Amino acid sequence: MNHHDLLLIGAGHAHLGVLRRWALIERPPGRIALLSPDPQTWCSGMLPGLLAGRFPAADCQVELAPLCRAAKVELIQGNVQALSAAEQQVLLEDGRRLGASWLSLNVGAGSVCPPQSGEGMQVLAVKPFATFLQGWRAWQADPQPLAILGGGPAGVELALAIAGQVPQVTLFCAGPLLDGHPAGLRMRALGHLRQRRVQVREHCPVDRIDGDCLVSADEPVWRTARLLLATGSQALPWLAESGLSCDSEGFVLVAPTLQSHSHGHLFAVGDCASLPGVQRSMAYAQRQAPVLAANLSAVLRGAPLRSYRPHRQRLALLATGDGGALLGWRDWSAGGQFYGRWKDYLDRSFVQRHSLSG
Ligand SMILES: Cc1cc2nc3c(=O)[nH]c(=O)nc-3n(C[C@H](O)[C@H](O)[C@H](O)COP(=O)(O)OP(=O)(O)OC[C@H]3O[C@@H](n4cnc5c(N)ncnc54)[C@H](O)[C@@H]3O)c2cc1C
Structure with a gap:
């Protein structure tokens, strides 16, 4: 079995932020890998624009290999079939097993x-x-x-x-x-x-x-x-079968340090995690990245951990399929092409920020 010091499971929005920080600032010591089913990952905010024919697919994706190279992280292509929290191991669909001293889950969620x-x-x-x-x-x-x-x-x-x-x-x-x-x-x-x-x-x-x-x-x-x-969002079924403590819907219960309630060597972020005050959205997953990066570095170095405090999300930006967008903020709403350009700018900046050349 292949053993790592840290295994990042899923190329979700928070893990992209972690890799970017480690590529640009400082990577913690140890053997680290990212596990992803595909060599690219998607910016979900751009999917409606892609379907409407406004963006080519390549503009909506982040290539993982250059980002991993820049962060000096091994990229392993594979899909988790089962996780054993107690054994700190994952079984992949192709039968491979991966183990790690520390694990971080950012695998998103499915549809009901x-x-x-x-x-x-x-x-x-x-x-x-x-x-x-x-x-x-x-x-x-x-x-x-x-x-x-x-x-x-x-x-x-x-x-x-x-x-x-x-x-x-x-x-x-x-x-x-x-x-x-x-x-x-x-x-x-x-x-x-x-x-x-x-x-x-x-x-x-x-x-x-x-x-x-x-x-x-x-x-x-x-x-x-x-x-x-x-x-x-529907929790991926293998999370509840992993031995991790999960909420009633099968999402991994985490503490403010983003560590699992039941297994402290495992972190979970984004849509697959459950933490009071956190909504399932790209914006929350992205904002967990700095704390997750700091805490993963801390555990590999034996340093103290930080706490993540959820922001109060009130802003909604919805693409209208014609290049425009609708904005909702507190009790206020607006719409038009200006908001569409703003949404495009935010989404494109996300892809560009993570499209590093390694
Ligand atoms: C059409 C649409 C539009 C949206 N627009 C917005 C928006 O504009 N703004 C917003 O904030 N939110 C938006 N969302 C919600 C947003 O998609 C999610 O909340 C967000 O993607 C969650 O990010 P995440 O990092 O948790 O996981 P994800 O971005 O879903 O990433 C999960 C990663 O885990 C990988 N993975 C999954 N299963 C496995 C497995 N078994 N083994 C290994 N890897 C695995 C996937 O390949 C993927 O790379 C939208 C959702 C949809 C469906």
């Missing part, structure tokens, strides 16, 4: 899919992005009406990005559209969706998929052959 019976429905989850894009390209070759599950920011952005590319898009929301966001933002989003002829079905939780039918409260609500999942 209602129980499905019968064969009539093709279901495509928005994550992992690489698999989603492959499936989406196949669907694009033969456009058909489709439904999207998920009335949060990702569902709205996706609906606006693909409206016009398929004959009909219907967006299903379990509650109101953009629940928890300012009323003005919701009204603006509804206006854009109406303009792009997206049908919005609010307060319509889809409980199951029966053949080619979406069923809500035992009533068939839509018949379609294609369903896109942009539902809330």
Whole structure:
């Protein structure tokens, strides 16, 4: 078995920030590796622009090999199938085993899919992005009406990005559209969706998929052959099976130092972790990077750890598929091309900052 001092599992937003810091400032001592299923990782904020045809795929990705070279970190390509927290080991899908004295998880989350019976429905989850894009390209070759599950920011952005590319898009929301966001933002989003002829079905939780039918409260609500999942985050199943202490939804419980409650030699950040006051978004994952980098360096050097304090996120920026964006901040909302240029700038800067040449 291959043993490392530190194994970074998943090329999520926080691990990219850690590698960048170590490349530009100082890398801690020891044998360190990054494990990722793919040689690139995606900036999720740019996916709607990619689908709308505004960005080429290469502009939305960070190449991992140069970043790892610059940080003097080994890049291992592979997909975790199982983790044993007690043995500090991962089993990869291809049968390899990797062990490490310290582990850090930044593996994101999946999409929730209602129980499905019968064969009539093709279901495509928005994550992992690489698999989603492959499936989406196949669907694009033969456009058909489709439904999207998920009335949060990702569902709205996706609906606006693909409206016009398929004959009909219907967006299903379990509650109101953009629940928890300012009323003005919701009204603006509804206006854009109406303009792009997206049908919005609010307060319509889809409980199951029966053949080619979406069923809500035992009533068939839509018949379609294609369903896109942009539902809330679902924890990857192997986390709860790893022996780590997890919350009721299967996300890894962490302390403010970002260490697992149950296994102090394991850190978890971003969407796969559970910490009060932290939302599942790119912005939170990115802001955990400085503390994670400091704490991983500290454990390798035997130094004291820092605490991460979540910021109060109030800003939402939603791409409208036409180069513009909607902004929600506290109770205030706005929209237009200016905000779209701002969002593009933030997302492009993220990719550029991490596209180091090693
Ligand atoms: C369409 C869409 C648009 C979005 N837009 C925004 C936005 O504008 N702003 C925002 O803040 N949030 C946005 N989000 C939410 C955002 O995608 C997530 O909250 C964010 O990506 C979480 O980052 P992360 O670092 O936890 O994980 P991720 O960025 O999801 O990265 C996880 C990494 O782990 C790897 N991985 C997964 N499974 C394994 C495994 N078994 N073994 C090894 N590696 C694995 C993946 O390949 C990936 O590299 C959007 C989401 C979607 C779906």
